[in-house]
Amino acid sequence: MTAPALVIFDCDGVLIDSEIIGARVFSECLNAAGFPATLEEALELGLGTNALTLTEAVAARYGRPLPPGFIERMRTMRQEAHRRELKPIRGIAELLGALHVRRCVASNTHIDHLRHALTLTRLLPFFEPHVFSASMVARGKPAPDLFLLAAERLAVPPQHCLVIEDSVSGVTGARAAGMPVIGFCGGSHCRPGHAERLAAAGCMQAFTTMAEIGAFLAAAVAPGESEQERLPNRTGIGIPERGCGKLSR
Structure with a gap:
């Protein structure tokens, strides 16, 4: 990738x-x-x-x-x-604070409710002003419109984006936009077989913790370097003792 x-x-x-x-x-x-x-x-x-x-x-x-x-x-x-x-996903604030890559939010939630939820959980400052809602496009997920809007606004080609999703409709929309996508299966709503459903929709890998996603992002941002060289210098995200990989539940 x-x-x-x-x-x-x-x-x-x-x-x-x-x-x-x-x-x-x-x-x-x-x-x-x-x-x-x-x-x-x-x-x-x-x-x-x-x-x-x-x-x-x-x-x-x-x-x-x-x-x-x-x-x-x-x-x-x-x-x-x-x-x-409402609470943030465990470890997300730490991941965002250490991530030195441009980021944005793309959600099917109405923009007013989306901003309200991010404010309640104190995550809005990590993304402001790059918060995109399905209310901004003609079609929400699983259509690609929302992802393409985000890429266009930030002037990044779709193939140079990486999407993090927890739903089949989100994975489907990201793939339709020509973007690679990884899955997160650590929310309270995830049931057995969730990772397999995401994989069937086109997700290339699924994770259960934000520490695992942080390790994956660190490796993706600096391919070709050793783990010791790339993580502290490029992202500040450390590799957890349990490495990232496909979810088995």
């Missing part, structure tokens, strides 16, 4: 441990509206979607559309839950 000039981070499930919160709220809202759904079913339906694809997925599954105002009510409930519960 070419050394990345830009690392594009998904937000939910990669920067913040929010997917499980969102799935719980989604399940509660579905049941209240007469659409029976367990937490696992809500995860399956909602992971990596935006409002449009979520609405389409529900209509396809239940044979009827969501009631008017459903998405707005769900967003309000999710934002309230975030205020109480």
Whole structure:
């Protein structure tokens, strides 16, 4: 893989441990509206979607559309839950603080909620002003539009970007944009077989911790040097005792 000039981070499930919160709220809202759904079913339906694809997925599954105002009510409930519960993914602040490569966020979440979540978790300063939402493009993930927008705004060719994703739709969108992508499977929402699903969508490698991703990025930024030479001098990210590799769960 070419050394990345830009690392594009998904937000939910990669920067913040929010997917499980969102799935719980989604399940509660579905049941209240007469659409029976367990937490696992809500995860399956909602992971990596935006409002449009979520609405389409529900209509396809239940044979009827969501009631008017459903998405707005769900967003309000999710934002309230975030205020109480939202936390950054363990190790992400350390990784971002040590990463000397340009970075941005590309998320299917609406821009207002995206910035709010990053502010709550104190991660926004690591990315400002390079925060991109599906609300800025015609099509969110799994279409490539959002990734291509991020690359265009930062003037980096797609093949010189590296995407970090936790969802099949995100991996699909990154690959459609011509970008290499690695997977993160360390969020509270990840279940057995998650890495295999990401791999089937085109993810080249999956990791369970940010320390592993830090080691991978350090090696990718400075290929050809020894581990001792490249890590402290180029990125400041140290290799953990347990090296990076494909996830087996």
